Amino acid sequence: MAAYDSTVGRGIDLIGINASGALRLGPHINQTPQIGGVGIDASPQWCIDGKKADPGPNDLTSIATLTDSAQHVPELALTTPQAAWLLNKYQGNTTDNENLAALGLLMHANFENTASVAHEIAGATQTQQPDVWARAIQYVAEARNSAAVGYEAGRVEGESQREGKLFNIGIHPDNADFWVPNIPVKITLTGPAVFKESGSTVWEGVTQDRPITLEWKASGNGVVQADYAYKTKFRTTLTKYGSDGSIQDMITYGNRPANDPETITGPGPSWRVIFDFQxxxxxxxxxxxxxxxxxxxxxxxxxxxxxxxxxxxxxxxxxxxxxxxxxxxxxxxxxxxxxxxxxxxxxxxxxxxxxxxxxxxxxxxxxxxxxxxxxxxxxxxxxxxxxxxxxxxxxxxxxxxxxxxxxxxxxNFDFRPLGTSNVADAKVIDKGTMLSDTFEAKADPAYRDGEWTRIVAPGASFDEGTFVPVTYRASAYYVSPTELPTTTDSVPASAELIESVTVVANGPGQIKATLSQPTVKAGFVTWVWEVKAEDQPADSAKWIKPGWADQFGLPDETTSVRYPAQIDSTLSIRDTKSGTYLVDDVWVTGLPANHPDFAGGMGFKADTATISHEVLFFPHGLAVTEANRDRAEKIGETVTIPARNGFYPSVGEISWLVKQDANGKNLPGTYVFVSSFAGDDRVQPLTTSVEDVTEQFTITPEPSIHTTLTHENTHVAPNTDKVELVDTVSYQNLKPGKEYVLEGTLMDKATGKPLEDGNGTKIVSTAVFVPETPNGTATVVFTVDGSLFAGKQTVAFEKLTQDGREIAVHADINDLNQTVTFSKLATTATDKSDGDKVIAPVPNAVITDKVCDVSGTLVPGTEYEITTALMLDNGDALLDKDGKPVTVTSKFIPAAANDCASIDITFDASKLAGKKVVVFETVTQDGKTISVHHDLKDSAQTVSVDTPPTPPTPPTPPAPPSLIRTGASITLAALAAAGLVVGGVWLVRRKRA
CATH class of the missing domain: 2.60.40.2550 (Immunoglobulin-like)
Incomplete structure (x- = not known):
């Protein structure tokens, strides 16, 4: 009989199974420490070969995992997991032999290697040990309801939802309608979901006697995987120890293999969840x-x-x-x-x-x-x-x-243009000037953002672009000739519109309105500026909020158009035993009707109350002009009269006396009454002119004249056929506006008698003139034939008459200013080669012409130009080989007034034998003719071209010997000698001549 001890318990024996001895239904102790290197634990072992001998020490030689159950006896049929569950639960009760015997029976009934033996043992137990059989039946029922057989991974509800359920979680025994409770289970969610109750991805608990349902909720979007882990100590397999077949095989709950873990894991369902959206x-x-x-x-x-x-x-x-x-x-x-x-x-x-x-x-x-x-x-x-x-x-x-x-x-916004105006430097203007107003255009700061709109191109900066142009209307109203306007919000019906003008402001800043016509009415004028819709171009109007207008009668927009006052007066004298007094009748007009009662207001000053009246004396010789006003002498005191329209007769002052010399005679000169008004904001300043003849009283000196005779602003005239002499007559102390006659006569300085023209007539000229001022000039023009007076000096005598009465005379024969000298040239032409008056008829003949100004009219150091021309004595110009007149132009700078120039003239005289050549001279300075000498009959200017003698006819030479070659040379030499003789004769004749 196999070994057992108290650690495993004994069980109960059956008889009649084995040939000898009883069969013990109970556990065995382990007597094999290891099999194939695997240690064998001390768990009880159960026999599955009922009729074989028990194993002894080290009799077991193999180890395997038992998963299948033979289930030989239907009443006692168990699955391997159910058998394992029973062993785990009851084999530890080692003192209950019935318990152990029932377990041993169940192992033979389900795992016995031989089915007949299993049935035999089952029958013996049923008859011999009915309590054991009953216990075994009880255990089968219990195992079938409690042993973990089916591990449910659960199912899901809520596919593609945000929340749902995980249900049907638990363990099934053989009975599918029954659920195994109290088995630890762990459900893990992988993916975007958590268990709703805990908010965790893991749920842990124990199985129930019904399926578990868990609620989940999405924590994100995606796929969720549920995994289960059932943790149970119950094996679902058993371990089988085998032998060589002669002894019993054993099974045990011990030596649990790795493939039968305590924790059963597996994948559960997966599903898509929607947690949120974006x-x-x-x-x-x-x-x-x-x-x-x-x-x-x-x-x-x-x-x-x-x-x-x-x-x-x-x-x-x-x-x-x-x-x-x-x-x-x-x-x-x-x-x-x-x-x-x-x-x-x-x-x-x-x-x-x-x-x-x-x-x-x-x-x-x-x-x-x-x-x-x-x-x-x-x-x-x-x-x-x-x-x-x-x-x-x-x-x-x-x-x-x-x-x-x-x-x-x-x-971009629209805007509301407005502004402030100020007449500025046009606060006070004079009548007849252009009325203007200066305006500072700007945007209304209280409208929108207060900014003047720019036209901004797409994508461009709002600090760039063109400002929207605004057309402002500026209207000038005539208010009153004397009264200031009252400031009102609208234009009074009584206001008279002078003119409205439009001015374009191309952005914020200063603009100016100027009326098209000068002012015609003096008084107060005020401006009103406004922005009217109808004045705006279509492209601008849409940006502009119109309707603004400033007030009527604003002080800064009111101008005073000043009155041009008029002061008229008539000067008179009063002769008394104490002297001659000066008095003046004065008329004042053109002032405002209420002048000088205006006290000022709206930036205008009060009226100036008085007009000043004084007397100025311009001594004779000092022109009575505004330019000389400060040089005039003030006579006596200044008198004032009211600056009010009216007549002020006999304005005088005891200090207004005419000036006298030491002899008690009134000094020549002009007395002028001058009225001065300083002006104010309503009336223009006024000072009467000293040049106003109605305000003058003149004591005149005797008239006189002085003259200056010139030709082209010099005292030298050329000796040409037509010369114009101008006598400029300076006159003094004439009466302006009266007609005068100047009569001039040219005198011969040498004889003191009048010059006479070619007809023997005195040279006289007259001029009629009307002076505008007492002192001035007039001119008398003489036109003479200068060729008649070469070398003479003439002096102009002048006589001034008025209404046939001789007023003044200037007749000074020695007055250099009245004297003009007619130029005269003396020239001598000679043969350059010997200085005589006969020149040989040769191709390169040279005449030397000596030119002198005997009148002494040359200016030393001044450059002159002398042009000499060769003429034949018949008056024809001598021509060169090109058919052009033979002339020579020379520069001449005299050292003295009577200096002479010597000029060489080269010409071809070879064809002029027997003819006479005359030299003509013309002297100019800066293009003006100074003097000429063109006299075909002047022998001093004439050179004769000699006539050579006719050479004799040479004798016929004898015929040269035919044998002598040198004869030709002799003949040529002889001819040459003959020619020399003839030439020598011509030279001798020329010399003799």
């Missing part, structure tokens, strides 16, 4: 050329990020999740922003609008206002913090980029 959108900001009210708007079309989750708008309880979109408008500045995924630090928030969407493809609109022009960039966003309980369905915050082209608008 709402996005695309927007298009509303663009407008002119933003008239500051409203800005943007439209967003909602969408879902298709690359995230299932790309659908999440629904909860079959309703779409509401999403709050936020539209934020940023003032990006005056430069177009660049696209950025972050908001620049300097971007100014204009405001934000929250709009709720409940699905994809919805159009959301956001409206805000901007207080200033420039670029506005919209940014749409979804902020989870704004979603409340729905934030769990939103994946993450979303925002589109800043500065996107479609979300950036150029917000």
């Amino acid at each position: 709402p996005t959108g695309t927007s298009q900001a509303a663009s407008q050329e002119i933003n008239l009210d500051g409203t800005i708007s943007d439209t967003l079309t909602t969408s879902v990020d298709k690359s995230y989750g299932d790309g659908q708008w999440t629904q909860v309880n079959n309703q779409p999740v509401p999403v709050v979109y936020t539209a934020t408008a940023y003032w990006a500045g005056r430069e177009k922003p660049t696209t950025s995924t972050t908001i620049p630090a300097g971007a100014e928030v204009l405001g934000s609008v929250d709009v709720t969407a409940t699905g994809e493809g919805q159009k959301l609109e956001a409206k805000l206002t901007t207080p200033k022009r420039g670029y506005v960039s919209w940014v749409w966003s979804v902020d989870k913090a704004k979603q409340g309980a729905n934030s769990q369905y939103i994946h993450q915050n979303w925002a589109d980029s800043y500065g996107l082209e479609a979300e950036t608008t150029s917000e």
